[in-house]
Every structure is written in C-alpha cells, then in structure tokens.
Amino acid sequence: MSATDTKPLLTVRGVKTYYGNIIALKGVDIDVHQGEIVTLIGANGAGKSTLMMTICGNPRAREGSIVYDGEDITRLPTHEIARLRIAQSPEGRRIFPRMTVLENLQMGASIDGMEFFDTDIQYMFDLFPRLKERLHQRGGTLSGGEQQMLAIARALMARPKLLMLDEPSLGLAPLIVKQIFDAIRELNRRDGLTVFLVEQNAFHALKLAHRGYVMVNGVITMSGSGRELLENPEVRAAYLEGGAH
Known part of the structure; x- marks a missing residue:
C-alpha cells in the first residue's frame, strides 16, 4: 500500500x-x-x-x-x-550559537524527556559524522553546512x-x-x-x-x-x- x-x-x-x-x-x-x-x-x-x-x-x-x-x-x-x-528545522538554522553541539542536541531531546538520548545521538553521528568531530565546539563556530546538519539533528532528537x-x-x-x-x-x-x-x-x-x-x-x-x-x-x-x- x-x-x-x-x-x-x-x-x-x-x-x-x-x-x-x-x-x-x-x-x-x-x-x-x-x-x-x-x-x-x-x-x-x-x-x-x-x-x-x-x-x-x-x-x-x-x-x-x-x-x-x-x-x-x-x-x-x-x-x-x-x-x-512535529519538529521544525527553521529557515536560517537558528541553532543556539553559544551552546556546544552536544548542548544543542540535548535541547532538542529535552522535548522527549531524554530517555533515548544515548541511542539517538549515535544515530545522529551515523547520519552526520561531522557533528561527532565537533561535539564540544560552540554552534556559532561551525560552518554553514555543519550548522544546517546540527539544526536537522536537533529537530530529530525530539523523535x-x-x-x-x-x-x-x-x-x-x-x-x-x-x-x-x-x-x-x-x-x-x-x-x-x-x-x-x-x-x-x-x-x-x-x-x-x-x-x-x-x-x-x-x-x-x-x-x-x-x-x-x-x-x-x-x-x-x-x-x-x-x-x-
């Protein structure tokens, strides 16, 4: 079907x-x-x-x-x-620039109560390996492409x-x-x-x-x-x- x-x-x-x-x-x-x-x-x-x-x-x-x-x-x-x-990755990315990649992903997951955080973050690293390399870097220091990957990953962390x-x-x-x-x-x-x-x-x-x-x-x-x-x-x-x- x-x-x-x-x-x-x-x-x-x-x-x-x-x-x-x-x-x-x-x-x-x-x-x-x-x-x-x-x-x-x-x-x-x-x-x-x-x-x-x-x-x-x-x-x-x-x-x-x-x-x-x-x-x-x-x-x-x-x-x-x-x-x-319903999760949205808005135009212009709108990540939290002063927060690290990890903290941005935690913000996304908080809607769902963090229960699946460890599993989900591994999946994000499979989808976007660059995020794993940048995990403790501030969002504002990422390239445009990396910021877009982070914006999508943050939305996905809400399952x-x-x-x-x-x-x-x-x-x-x-x-x-x-x-x-x-x-x-x-x-x-x-x-x-x-x-x-x-x-x-x-x-x-x-x-x-x-x-x-x-x-x-x-x-x-x-x-x-x-x-x-x-x-x-x-x-x-x-x-x-x-x-x-």
Missing part, C-alpha cells in the same frame, strides 16, 4: 494567513501522508515559509483548518504543537513523526547540499519518517520528494508526484532552467 492510500498525517484546508492587513496565504490546501516526503517549491516570497510557520502556530491561520494526526491544531499554542511530535525542513540547502555548497538531501532520503527510507520540505532548490527537492506542490503568491498553483513536476514544462521553465546543479 502506498503512502497516499493512507489517511493524511497533516491536512491543511483553506488556510489564510495575514501579516497585518496583508494576506500572505490565500486559502492553501495541502496533504502530507504518513511515510511521504512532500516538498513545497516556489520563488522567494511566495509564502512557503509562512505556511510552515502557520502550521507551527506562529503566525496563526485566520481562516481554514490544520489537522495533524487526527487532531485540529489550528488554534493550539506553538509549544503544545511541538509536543505532538518527530513529522519533520518540517525550511530551506535546508540555502547558501550551502553543492556537496553539502547532496549530503543533507541524502540524509533526508535515508531517514525516510530507513525509519519511514514523514518529511515536509520547503525548498527553493526545486531540482533537488523534486528528485527527493514523493509528491510536490508549487506555490505562487500565497496560492497553490500545481501539485503532482515529484517526477511529474520535474518533467512539467511550466515548472522547468520557472524553477529548473539553469538551476539543475
């Missing part, structure tokens, strides 16, 4: 989000099924990050509904949403059912981007982890994803399998020409 035969883990329906009087999301509908990698692509400023933040409750949707694992979370406070095994990644490839060298996308693929393949990925690098994101959505000016304009969108002439013209590498 494919992931799309199951009930969605995350359902967003008719979501409208405002910044003051400016409407950023204009009635967005998306589904993320258990065990899928779903990507949302679009130009800078299309509203992709706003959707991810709205799912996490900040800003709050003014209209529409967000249902996660059968529970309506549209009005829940952000800290309660985090306890429902999420849904991992949300906002622009994980932003500003990184191609080799590091490949390492990070390989790690996301491995998490999904090995653990069945459900991933919702917001990404400007449409080529890598659609190659990785089971399904994708295209957002333009706060509206979903297209959806399909990753392969369908990769091969779509409009998507190729808008997001892939010259950007495949």
Whole structure:
C-alpha cells in the first residue's frame, strides 16, 4: 500500500494567513501522508515559509483548518504543537550559537524527556559524522553546512513523526547540499519518517520528494508526484532552467 492510500498525517484546508492587513496565504490546501516526503517549491516570497510557520502556530491561520494526526491544531499554542511530535528545522538554522553541539542536541531531546538520548545521538553521528568531530565546539563556530546538519539533528532528537525542513540547502555548497538531501532520503527510507520540505532548490527537492506542490503568491498553483513536476514544462521553465546543479 502506498503512502497516499493512507489517511493524511497533516491536512491543511483553506488556510489564510495575514501579516497585518496583508494576506500572505490565500486559502492553501495541502496533504502530507504518513511515510511521504512532500516538498513545497516556489520563488522567494511566495509564502512557503509562512505556511510552515502557520502550521507551527506562529503566525496563526485566520481562516481554514490544520489537522495533524487526527487532531485540529489550528488554534493550539506553538509549544503544545511541538509536543505532538512535529519538529521544525527553521529557515536560517537558528541553532543556539553559544551552546556546544552536544548542548544543542540535548535541547532538542529535552522535548522527549531524554530517555533515548544515548541511542539517538549515535544515530545522529551515523547520519552526520561531522557533528561527532565537533561535539564540544560552540554552534556559532561551525560552518554553514555543519550548522544546517546540527539544526536537522536537533529537530530529530525530539523523535518527530513529522519533520518540517525550511530551506535546508540555502547558501550551502553543492556537496553539502547532496549530503543533507541524502540524509533526508535515508531517514525516510530507513525509519519511514514523514518529511515536509520547503525548498527553493526545486531540482533537488523534486528528485527527493514523493509528491510536490508549487506555490505562487500565497496560492497553490500545481501539485503532482515529484517526477511529474520535474518533467512539467511550466515548472522547468520557472524553477529548473539553469538551476539543475
């Protein structure tokens, strides 16, 4: 049975989000099924990050509904949403720069009560060996790629059912981007982890994803399998020409 035969883990329906009087999301509908990698692509400023933040409750949707694992979370406070095994690695990484790599990972694990810390940290070292080498280094002294690895690992330490990644490839060298996308693929393949990925690098994101959505000016304009969108002439013209590498 494919992931799309199951009930969605995350359902967003008719979501409208405002910044003051400016409407950023204009009635967005998306589904993320258990065990899928779903990507949302679009130009800078299309509203992709706003959707991810709205799912996490900040800003709050003014209209529409967000249902996660059968529970309506549209009005829940952000800290309660985090306890429902939704973990976010936000745009810009936002690690704790004065804390060591180890302390950052401990912060991620604290949501789950630290019970599995020793097992989970070993898994993070398997995924991102560089973090083991940097374990007692302050987060702020890491390279951009290492900080992104740490941001993802910190989110994973909470043992999420849904991992949300906002622009994980932003500003990184191609080799590091490949390492990070390989790690996301491995998490999904090995653990069945459900991933919702917001990404400007449409080529890598659609190659990785089971399904994708295209957002333009706060509206979903297209959806399909990753392969369908990769091969779509409009998507190729808008997001892939010259950007495949």
